[in-house]
Amino acid sequence: MPRPEIICHMVTSLDGRLLPDRWPVCQESLSSLYDSVADRFGADxxxxxxxxxxxxxxxxxxxxxxxxxxxxxxxxxxxxxxxxxxxxxxxxxxxxxxxxxxxxxxxxxxxxxxxxxxxxxxxxxxxxxxxxxxxxxxxxxxxxxxxxxxxRRLLLEGGGQLNGAFLAADLIDETSTLILPVIDGKSDVPAIYDNHDDARALHLDLISVKDLDDGTVWLRHSVKRA
Structure with a gap:
């Protein structure tokens, strides 16, 4: 049985943090932006x-x-x-x-x-x-x-430990990252990928870069496999 395509779709601060409640942004607008981008993938x-x-x-x-x-x-x-x-x-x-x-x-x-x-x-x-x-x-x-x-296609939407587990198991095919013009700055805030075990770094291939509302940048990458 083939597995579905997995796209890790996340919104983050410039320093890769994952708690938007801490950020000086409108949460309703952020949720709308996140969902509108997610809808473009036509995931199941x-x-x-x-x-x-x-x-x-x-x-x-x-x-x-x-x-x-x-x-x-x-x-x-x-x-x-x-x-x-x-x-x-x-x-x-x-x-x-x-x-x-x-x-x-x-x-x-x-x-x-x-x-x-x-x-x-x-x-x-x-x-x-x-x-x-x-x-x-x-x-x-x-x-x-x-x-x-x-x-056939599923969006992986966190948190950081689950994303890290998928990454360690080599189960992520593409990343979709919305980077807000915000710096969180706090050291103990979860990151997009948090794996407490040893994990190897992966190389990504850039698919696209798009400027969205309010200075948000949408990056898409494919995972480069050997």
Whole structure:
């Protein structure tokens, strides 16, 4: 099964930081700009980490058990909607339905998440996929998601740790970076790619550069592979 094309689409300060709430910009205008650029890719859905998804969904304690329990994926009816994918390895998210921001919710769990929690998610209309004992088998789960929903292109939209994990696994094909005319300046603010393990630097090929509203620059790069 082929995996979908992955484009990492992010908005950042000039120094590569990721917390726009800190910046002296209109958040509504920034969100509109970000979404308008994202729409140009015609993607079939988007991918975020748990901390990013907490802006949309309630959370609770971990739902893990001591032993991994290999299980089959549960695919719900997406009803023709785009998919919103979240890697929630420990089963902390508590969605009420299988919809998030108008899209179909897909949660990727570790095989240590309890059967009871996974069954509850499925009963609420959420699609549930399993990514190995620790929930980090990104390369293994992406083709299954793509096949289940006919997804050919997905936007990876953070946070920094999830982006870093995709980068380390060589699963990013293109980067789309909106650079605002802002310097964050704070050293402990997350960056676009935060990988705590050893990671090799990658060379990129420039696709395009465009000037957008208010001095924002849109850079597109393809990942150069050997």
């Amino acid at each position: 859905g988007w991918i975020v980490g748990r901390k990013t998804m907490e802006h949309y969904l309630a959370t609770g304690p971990c739902s893990t058990v001591p032993e991994a329990q290999p299980r089959a994926d549960v695919v719900a009816d997406a009803a023709g909607r785009d998919i919103g994918i979240c890697f929630d390895r420990q089963g902390r998210l508590r969605p009420e339905t299988g919809e998030v921001d108008g899209d179909h919710l897909v949660l990727v769990l570790s095989e240590r998440v309890s059967k009871e929690h996974a069954d509850d998610l499925a009963a609420r209309g959420v699609s549930v996929f399993f990514a190995g004992p620790d929930g980090d088998d990104i390369a293994g789960v992406l083709p299954r998601i793509a096949e289940a929903f006919g997804a």
